[in-house]
Amino acid sequence: GTYTETFRPQFHYTPAKNWMNDPNGLVYYGGKYHLFYQYNPNGMTWGDMSWGHAVSTDTVHWTEMPIALNVEKYAPGQVTQMFWSGSAVVDSNNTSGLGTTTNPPMVAIYTSYYPQALTLANGTSVQAGTQAQSIAYSLDQGTTWTQYSGDPIIQLPPSPYQDQFQNFRDPKVFWYAPEKKWVMVAALAALHKVVLYSSKDLKQWTFMSEFGPANESIGAWECPDLFPLPVDGNTSNIKWVLVVNINPGSITAGSGAQYFLGQFDDTQFVADANNVYDSLPPAGSTVFQNFEGSSYSALGWTATGALAGQAPARETIPGMEGNQLADTYGTGDSSVSTLTSPPFTITTSYINFLVSGGYHPYDPATYGTSMDTETAVNLLINGKVVQSTTGSNGIELVWRSWDVSGYNGQVAQIQIVDNNTGTTGWGHILVDDIVFSDVSKQEANWIDYGPDFYAVNSWNGLSGGRRLSIGWMNNWNYANTIPTTPWRSAMSVPREFALKTINSQVRLVQRPVADLLGLRGSSIYTQTTNTSLFSSNMVVPVDNTKGEALDISTKFKPGTASQFGMKVRVGANGEETVVGYDVKTHTVFVDRSKSGQINFDPTFTGRYSAPLLPSVDGSIALRVLVDWSSVEVFGGSGEAVLTSQIFPAPTSDGVAVFANGGTAVLQSINISSMNSSWP
Ligand code: FRU
Structure with missing residues (x-):
């Protein structure tokens, strides 16, 4: 149906009702993108974790499907198994024997969370609080699922970390063609390690290697991902990207995601030396x-x-x-x-x-x-x-x-x-x-510098080296209290990942999935001639431009202004979300301190910034996706990305451009309305 409740995202996936967290089981199969996710079928806060499910042919229009894996209880309130985060693959060669080659099984690999000590139907005993890795399979394109009789397939972490059985989770599995094997990367959350396993059949797994702690080794390491990408599109220069989500303690203090660039040598991930920052004091210090x-x-x-x-x-x-x-x-x-x-x-x-x-x-x-x-x-x-x-x-x-x-x-x-x-x-x-x-000390490579991009993971099964990722657009700091009803949490827009050399450094860059352009309505405002924003603290409303859901592309050229940029979701009530560039610190920032409702949690208000140098022609490009309760900012070539929830009044729908304390040139701006992706 069409959803029009206050704050209901119009082009970001949300379940019709109830709580959602991490994207899970991202897999493309038979022309369909599958999005499974952490879901509470019974409430609007975290609990009873199950796998929800949605499908799409374009990653923009989603259809919610029946629950894929439903929490198990022996009595009301007595949970025996929750289905925590994990991944999915299509086992085309039927290596698992769980389907046939003509109807290959879709296999989900996830964390079984057993809150209490239990003897499973197959006789396996698990200790209270165990997080073990399990599989389930579907023979009908992901709609209905059967748990494998031999679950869990990895009951304990590898030695010497077996005491970490309560902090072992979030398996990401992918097919590694050079060795015709499955590879799993999972988190030893409390030790700030990821562990790598291999398998020929998705059932028997062999421990291969570990990585970490390194760089931001704080809070819990969760939801890892590992994939190759060409540098600057050159397929003879491949780097592997290890994604590690962190909560709490990321760049915005709460939930966040870092990445490491390096190589995967069939067995282990080795980070490039210039991607590990822990033990190096800043040069010249x-x-x-x-x-x-x-x-x-x-x-x-x-x-x-x-x-x-x-x-x-x-x-x-x-x-x-x-x-x-x-x-x-x-x-x-x-x-x-x-x-x-x-x-x-x-x-x-x-x-x-x-x-x-x-x-x-x-x-x-x-x-x-x-x-x-x-x-x-x-x-x-x-x-x-x-x-x-x-x-x-x-x-x-x-x-x-x-x-x-x-x-x-x-x-x-x-x-x-x-x-x-x-x-x-x-x-x-x-x-x-x-x-x-005189130099800042880099802590980590951040994927997103905003507060609301977590548990990011990428799709399996895409061809042509395409790497499409999506994140949970929320933050554990306040996830359970954001003011939405009857659902809680949205996904980010899907994003294409690539590696690009910027200022002689290889960086992960991202841009919104191209299919999103199909939702663009008419262009409300376009201007391609230079306009100077000259006066001090000047704010110019963009003529006749209004919108709660917008796709804005702009190019500015810095002048003498200390800051310039735009304001979105501007209201007569004083509400505004500021998306700007700070010339002195070379940062793109989002300030949501006056964005609307902020009082539901003391950590929600604030200003977030991402480093961004002007491009070679001296300009600053910003693409801003505005939805009913979010702002996603893609700066430069997509190396400076900030994702932020906002909860403005529906009447706060104005757009303005501004310059503070001097001049800046607005080189171009295009503002399009965004149509709803609901059917
Ligand atoms: C990350 C996470 C995962 C876990 C899941 C439980 O947000 O904590 O580590 O599998 O959520 O819902």
């Missing part, structure tokens, strides 16, 4: 504070709270190069401990540090990774916090960069805070050497 072999007091730091008078523990964790770490911990008694550096004058553009936070970050095997988020590294100026990086669940191991160019010449202090208030355990934040430099 000066160590400000070396914790190696020193106590905090010997370094002139002062302590308060439970830490005062205590010698800091000396810990070593992999990736922290064996340096002595500042280790703050409370005693589990609602205490707040701080470590504060001596005052210093800021003379550089960046302060970088490697940080690890959590319950017991350096020894999760012994102490578990459950956690304490109440830890932070702060930058103080005049005793006031001006920059802050907070810890997160479990271990994290990541370079953090603060841009402090705005504070040059000012006297500052660095403070490490452990706030145990309200927790019963210890909390730690470990900080490695603090370094000053």
Whole structure:
């Protein structure tokens, strides 16, 4: 049917009703794209996880299908098996024997989550909380499914990680033609590892290799993906892309996705050296504070709270190069401990540090990774916090960069805070050497710099090396409370992935699937002659342009303005979502702090930015897809992408262009309305 409820996306997939999270089982078969997804058939928040299903011939118009895999319970409220995230393949050669070569089985490979200890029908006993890998097959194009009698097909993680059976999930399987085998990549979520297996028949799996922790090793690693792509379209220069979704602790603090470029040598993924950032201090950096072999007091730091008078523990964790770490911990008694550096004058553009936070970050095997988020590294100026990086669940191991160019010449202090208030355990934040430099320290390669693009995964079964991906357009920080009803969560638009050399660096770039152009209505406004936006803080409404669903393409040329760009979903009530370019920091940004409803969660409001240098002709190209409750921004050649939910009033439908504090040139703009993809 056609859906017109407030906030109902018009060209993004949503189920008619109830909760949805990750895309699952993305596979193209017989002219149809299949989109399975994490689905709660019984409610509007996460629970009773099942596989929902939708099909499309063009990835734009979707038809919702019956539930593919339905949560199993022995009594109401007593779940025996949930169907968590995974993938699907078409077993054309019937390697599994689960179909025939004339009617090959579609096979889903997913995580069986068993909340309680259980003896399965085949006699296998599983422990409470097990996340094991299972398969099911369909002989009718994905409509009805049968679980394989030998499930789970991988019950425990590979040794020596078998104790991680409660954090082992999200298998992505693909056919690897050079060796005529199936390859699986799955996550050991808490260890920040992915593990690779191979199989000849989808039933018997052999452990091959592991990868990680590397780069952003924070929160949980989930929903990995692995695929080859040509660099700049050159099929004799292939790189493999390893996608790792992270929650919490990504670039926007909550859910996000990073990628690594490298090679897959039939057995293991090896990241290119220039794609691994953990152990490299930024080039040209000066160590400000070396914790190696020193106590905090010997370094002139002062302590308060439970830490005062205590010698800091000396810990070593992999990736922290064996340096002595500042280790703050409370005693589990609602205490707040701080470590504060001596005052210093800021003379550089960046302060970088490697940080690890959590319950017991350096020894999760012994102490578990459950956690304490109440830890932070702060930058103080005049005793006031001006920059802050907070810890997160479990271990994290990541370079953090603060841009402090705005504070040059000012006297500052660095403070490490452990706030145990309200927790019963210890909390730690470990900080490695603090370094000053003129360059920011890259933490990771981010796929999307916005807050609402998670669990991204790509379709199996496409020809011609095509790599089409889709993400869940939400964030675990607030996913369960976004103000929509009777459904909750949408998918992003499907996106074509490619690798492109930009400023001599190979980058993952993406653009909305071309079929989306078919939804474009009439062009509401077009202008191809240069227009100067000249006055300070000038905002120009685009003539007669209104729309809750729009596809906007623009090209700007920077002038003297510090920022320029456009505003969408502008309302008389003061609502606006700003999509702009910041000239000084070379970033595209989305500001949703006045976008509409924001109060349902304290982490929802905010401004998000992605690095983007002007193209060779000096211009900044932005394509913006606006829907009833989202904005997706594709900057440059698709290397700077930001996906953001917004919840504006339906009457907030204006569009404007703006320049702040000087000039900018609007070189071209085309605004089209977007038709509904509902039938
Ligand atoms: C990611 C995730 C997966 C898991 C699924 C459960 O969003 O946590 O790791 O399989 O959701 O719904």
